[in-house]
Amino acid sequence: MEVTRKNFKEVLPEVDKAIKECCFIAIDGEFSGLDAANHSHIAPFDTHEERYGKVKKSCSDFLMFQVGICTFKYNQKTERYEARPFNFYVFPRPHSRVAPDLRFLCQASSIDFLASQGFNFNKVFLEGISYLTPEQEGNLRDVLQQKHREVSLFSSPAFTTPGTDEQAGVTKGPIHIPDEQKEFIRKNCEFIQNFMDELVKDTLNLPPSNGFQRKLLYQTIRQKFTGVHLETKTGEKKERYIVVTRVKSEDELKKKEKEKQAAEIAEIDDAVGFTQVIKMISQSGKLLLGHNMLLDIIHILHQFYYPLPNSYEDFKAMTHCAFPRIVDTKLMGSMNPFKEKIPSTGLGDLQKFLEFPPFCKPEVDLAEGFSSYNTPDQHHEAGFDAYLTGLCYISMTNYLGSLQKNASGRVSPTSSLLDPYVNKLFLMRMADAPYIDLTGPDLKLKREHVFNISFPKEWKNEDLNQLFSPFGNIQISWLNDTSAYVSLYRKEEAKNVMKTLCKDNTVYQIIRYNDHKTGNSANLR
Amino acid sequence: MEVTRKNFKEVLPEVDKAIKECCFIAIDGEFSGLDAANHSHIAPFDTHEERYGKVKKSCSDFLMFQVGICTFKYNQKTERYEARPFNFYVFPRPHSRVAPDLRFLCQASSIDFLASQGFNFNKVFLEGISYLTPEQEGNLRDVLQQKHREVSLFSSPAFTTPGTDEQAGVTKGPIHIPDEQKEFIRKNCEFIQNFMDELVKDTLNLPPSNGFQRKLLYQTIRQKFTGVHLETKTGEKKERYIVVTRVKSEDELKKKEKEKQAAEIAEIDDAVGFTQVIKMISQSGKLLLGHNMLLDIIHILHQFYYPLPNSYEDFKAMTHCAFPRIVDTKLMGSMNPFKEKIPSTGLGDLQKFLEFPPFCKPEVDLAEGFSSYNTPDQHHEAGFDAYLTGLCYISMTNYLGSLQKNASGRVSPTSSLLDPYVNKLFLMRMADAPYIDLTGPDLKLKREHVFNISFPKEWKNEDLNQLFSPFGNIQISWLNDTSAYVSLYRKEEAKNVMKTLCKDNTVYQIIRYNDHKTGNSANLR
Ligand SMILES: Nc1nc2c(ncn2[C@@H]2O[C@H](COP(=O)(O)OP(=O)(O)O)[C@@H](O)[C@H]2O)c(=O)[nH]1
Ligand SMILES: Nc1nc2c(ncn2[C@@H]2O[C@H](COP(=O)(O)OP(=O)(O)O)[C@@H](O)[C@H]2O)c(=O)[nH]1
Structure with a gap:
């Protein structure tokens, strides 16, 4: 189900x-x-x-603008799951002139990729649901409270124009009305006169005007009319216009002010928008699934929760606090007993592999009102990918269940069968540390068979392969033009490397990985 | 006329x-x-x-993704102008895997504004015309030349798979084909066998495959077939597939390689894309108009020309070199003799004012094939705004011409009547320096009547107004919570300020603007 700001309020209870x-x-x-x-x-x-430091730095300037959330409910009668995929478009629309005006980064290749998949950017920007972090929400409420307090202390500001360039602080007398504007001003005054005379409507929207015209209008109307309240509003197309309201008494003015304040508070409630959904998930404490979900988690925390901590340990604690039970299906698919049976853990591949023996296609229905995802076209739509992630999880847990002695079909999301997979996040392109363990110490990195080597910038892979040929195959990780990490497949050769390669007068320099990390290069060569 | 990558090549000659x-x-x-x-x-x-420093820093991370260019040709017969508005969508699409992958910034309020005006982001991202700076183009050509040179030195690489994860440098034996992939591989081999047997077509596109499948395919096809050339290509939807070509001889292989190299060169030509249009404008040396064009100029130089220089003087020189004759219509409209006659210089307002006496609606036709811009809806489309800018210029120059003794209608773009306006860029929100002079020294800033003042953070405008009340009205420019510049309207009072306000034991500190700028605060209080 597609959710935008047009149907968000309506869909939220669902x-x-x-x-x-x-x-x-x-x-x-x-x-x-x-x-x-x-x-x-x-x-x-x-x-x-x-x-963690690299991913945090390199991703948090980007925007997560589509969030797929798919819930899976088990139907005891049919013994099948009911899936509810929601596909949310989110965008940090500045809801008012005091709201945060976010700057975010785009990567041309990512945008190009999404565009080629038919991703609808217009929908994101035009209909994306707003959101605020709890911090931003708090700030806005503070500012508003402060403003409302000042209003009740001093006089009613209802007659003043909403703060525009006040800071510019230019104190001038009334502006001269240029000839070209006279007709526009005259017409508007006529509208107001009719409105005041007729007593039919309560408010009058003047035609859209530019800042200069509004300045003239405020000035003229205040001179000519009493018992009117003026306010500038912004229309759908960002056109700005003055709303004139008749006020009879001081009491009515106060009532208007109260209404205005209530509207301003409601505006913040609206602006919190999608953040509510993340709060609901967090508060539910339910098992949360993702496929290669480190980036998703980082973006969710950053956009809808609290600022990302600098410390890695704090990040682990914060993630666990927000989502107490997590399973990453990419990690699960690359661990035992799936590792040997699944040649590729890309989401699409994984889901397909898991439909065939020794696995079983999971029994899942789309709940009523959730248009079916049958076409392969929907790939890379967040809601569809969340749905596929759930399918993978069900297949894999069913398989784990089937390996048990008293095999009984469904595996509960709290089952201890999941223990090896719970609260671990997959790490991409790591040589030997496949995951982050959110609730315990991470695997200790054993890198005695890894070496840091510096060399002339003409060197290529083959030069390194050549140099290390006495020790068998190697894996090379380039650091820059003139240095790389080299790792041995035959770890038992590690002890021979320094003896053989660390000589005087070579064009290269070699040191052990651990010494390189601890900066011990100087005294070890 | 809308120009995207779909019709760019076709429209470029026009x-x-x-x-x-x-x-x-x-x-x-x-x-x-x-x-x-x-x-x-x-x-x-x-x-x-x-x-200049501020605008350069704060704008150059953003992207100019629509460029409006409107040419005006004078038709001697009809004595009217013919306008040709082109509206270009541009986007730094990475044309290949070696192309630059740009990161650019978006501002939520700007995106929201454009979206509300009906701006089509999908069109930008999907159909935007590519571009490269001369520097990027040079680099790409160098890399390609280097690659082609290596190919001719060593053997033909046509049989090798295009470098993917080669850097990872993992040297492994052939990969085991998992059961789930056997059928896919078998089918593909069957396709190739038929293709080789039938001798009907020259090339065969295999079905789309993922990276893992392609690895398996490369490996299997090389084992099973000889006389085939393999290459991976990317389709419209970013799907990747292998193209199989029959090769009979070493010569044919060389020919194929030549063709491939020519295609790679053509790919760079394409990637230069929109940069060609800017080059054409620059080389034409024609008068270039813009409305409030500092940002436009900065973006054009940055995206399509050379890196923005750090030095302000270098920026002026570079701009003048790229565009030898510039008129900014916002500046023109706010200078004599227009200043007094035009109350608002926003583009839309200005254009409307300039249709009424003492000005005349300019006589302009849209050239054939350029859909007419009649509806006000097109506002904020770059092509339309460029068109309006041209209309403003014509009205204003006609007016200048009409003030001459031998009034003769049209004013030439090289007329000396334009001298006061040429090569000056409007500066927004400047107190006293309305423009940048690209070809001469800028106006000297006289700021003897400006003061820097620091104060407790509770202070507001009224405190400053109060403090300065002996000297008449002031203009305040806030620097932060606790300091501001204050400027006197009655400049003659300047000499009295320090005498009156600079006392011991005040909660505020005041120093002269010029002393503040030169950091002389310490020894002057
Ligand atoms: N730099 C970086 N790229 C990532 C990261 N996670 C995912 N990606 C990129 O996103 C693409 C999709 O990855 P993934 O989510 O694993 O999808 P999958 O291939 O279907 O499992 C990959 O090709 C990566 O380039 C990350 O943590 N860092
Ligand atoms: N910060 C900044 N904003 C600018 C600059 N130039 C234009 N703008 C913004 O762009 C908006 C449109 O300005 P402009 O091009 O002058 O349009 P006009 O009002 O129709 O003349 C303004 O409201 C500014 O907020 C600039 O140099 N710096």
Whole structure:
């Protein structure tokens, strides 16, 4: 189901119900880019801390503008799952002139890719649901409270024009009305006179005007009319116009002011928008699934939760606090007993492999009102990818269940069978550290068979292969033009490397990985 | 006329002709944002150098993704202008895997604004014309030449798979084909066998495949078939597939290689795309018009010309070199003799004012094939805004002409009547320095009547007004919570300010603007 700001309010109770009733939730996001330039890119011999630092820095300037959330409810009668895929378009639309005006980064290749898949950017920008972090929401409410308090302390500001260039602070007398504007001003005064005389409507919207015309209008109307309240509003097409309201008494003016304040508070409620959905998921404490979900988690925390901590350990704690039970299906598919049976863990491939023996196609229906996802075209739509992620999870857990002695079909999302997979996030392109463990110490990195080597910039892979040929096959991870990490496949050869290669007068320099990391290069050569 | 990558090649000769035949050219751009956060915003008491620095920093991370170019040709017979508005969609699509993959910034409020005006982002991202700066183009050609040179030195690489994860450098034996892939591989081999047997077609496109499948295919096909050339291509939807070509001899292989190299060169020619249009305009040396065009100029230089220089003087020189004759219609409209007659210089307002006495509606036709711009809806489309800019220019120059003794209708774009306006760029929100002079020294800033004042953060405008009340009205430009510039309207009072306000034991500190700029605060209080 597609959710935009047009139907968000209407659909939100349904989302709430779906989250409350389901067994588990799958999530997927689409981003405006994947990694910022200028930052160091992820590499096979990153440490866990380095990797978190790199991903945090290189992704948090991008925007997650589509969020797929698919809930899976188990129907005891039919013994089948009911899936509810929601596809949310989100966009940080500045809801008012005091709202944060976000700057975000786009990566040309990511945008190009999404565009070629038929991604609808116009829908994101035009109909995306707003959101605020709790911090932003708090700030806005503080500012508003402060403003309302000042209003009640001092006089009513209802007669003043909403702060525009007040800061410019230019104190001038009344502006001269140029000839070209006289007709426009005269006409508007006529509208107001009729409105005041007729006593039919309560408010009058003047025609759209530019800033200069509004300045003239405010000035003229205040001179000519009493008992009117003026306010500038913004229409759908960003045109701005003055709304004139008749006021009879001081009391009515106060009532108007109260209404205005209530509207301003409601505006913030609206602006919180999609953040509510993440709050619901977090508060449900339900099992959350994702496929290669580190980036998704980082974006979700950053956009809808709290600022990403600098410390890696704090990040783990914060993630666990927000989502107490997580399974990453890419990681699951690349661990035992699936590893040997699944040759490719890309989401699309994985889901297809998991329909064939030794696995079984999972029994899942789309709930009523959720248009069926039958065509392969929907790939890379976040809602569809979340749905596929759920299918993968069901196939894999069913398989785990079937391996048990008293095989009984369904595996509960709290089953201990899931323990090896829970609260671990897949790490891409890591040589030897396949995941982040959110609730325990990470795997200790054993890199005695890895070496840092510097060399002339003419060197290529074959030069390194040549140099290391006495020790068998190697894996090379380039750091820059003149240095790389080299890792041995035959780890038992590690002890021979330094003896053989660390000589005087070579064009290259070699040191052990661990010494390189701890900066011990000087005293070890 | 809308120009996208679908019709760019076809329309380019027409653009070339329009530029060659016209009297002057108007230009306008739409951007993904206006000013980056974190940078200091423009302020009324910036110096010229400061302003350039701020605008350069705060705008150059954004993208100009629509460029309007309108040429105006004078028809001697009809004594009317013919306008040719082109509206180009541009996007830095990475044309190949070695092309630059740009990151660019978006500002939520700008995107929201454009979206609300009906701006079509999907068209930009899907159909935007590519471009490269001369620097990027040079680099790509160098890399390609280097590659081609290596190929001719060593053997033909036509049989090798195009470099994918080669850097990962993992040297492994042949991959085991998992059961799930066997059918896919078998089918593909069957396709190839038929293709080889039938001798009907020259090439065969295999069905789309993922990276893993292609690895398996390359490996299998090389084992099973000889006399085939394999190449991976990317389709419209980014799907990747292998193209199989029959090769009979070493010669044919060489010919294939030549063709491939020619195609790679043509790919770069294509990628240069929109940059060609800017080159044409620059080389024409024709008068270039814009409305409030500093941002447009900065973006054009940055995206299609050379990197923006750090030095302000270098920026002036570079702009003048790229566009030897420029008129900014916003500046023109706010200078004599227009200043007094035009109350608002926003593009839309200006154009309307200039249709009424003492001005005349300009006599302009849209050239054949350029759909007429009659509806007000097209506002904020770059092509339309460029067209309006041209109309403003014609009205204003006609008016200048009519003031001459021997009034003769049209004013030539090289007329000396334009001298006061030529090669000056309007500066927004400057207190006293309305423009950048591209070809001479800028106006000297006289700011003896401006003061820098620091105060407790509770202070508001009224406190400053109060403090300065002995000297008449003031203009305030806030620097931050606790300091501002204050400028006197009655400049003659300047000499009294320090005498009266600079006392011991005040909660505020005041120093002269010039001393503040030169950092002389310490020894002057
Ligand atoms: N730099 C970077 N790129 C990532 C990361 N996660 C995903 N990507 C990119 O996103 C693409 C899709 O990856 P993934 O989500 O794993 O999809 P899958 O291939 O279907 O499993 C990959 O090709 C990567 O280029 C990350 O943590 N860092
Ligand atoms: N920060 C900044 N904003 C600019 C600059 N130039 C234009 N803008 C913004 O762009 C908007 C449109 O300005 P302009 O091109 O002058 O359009 P006009 O009002 O029709 O003349 C303005 O409201 C500004 O907010 C600039 O140099 N710096």
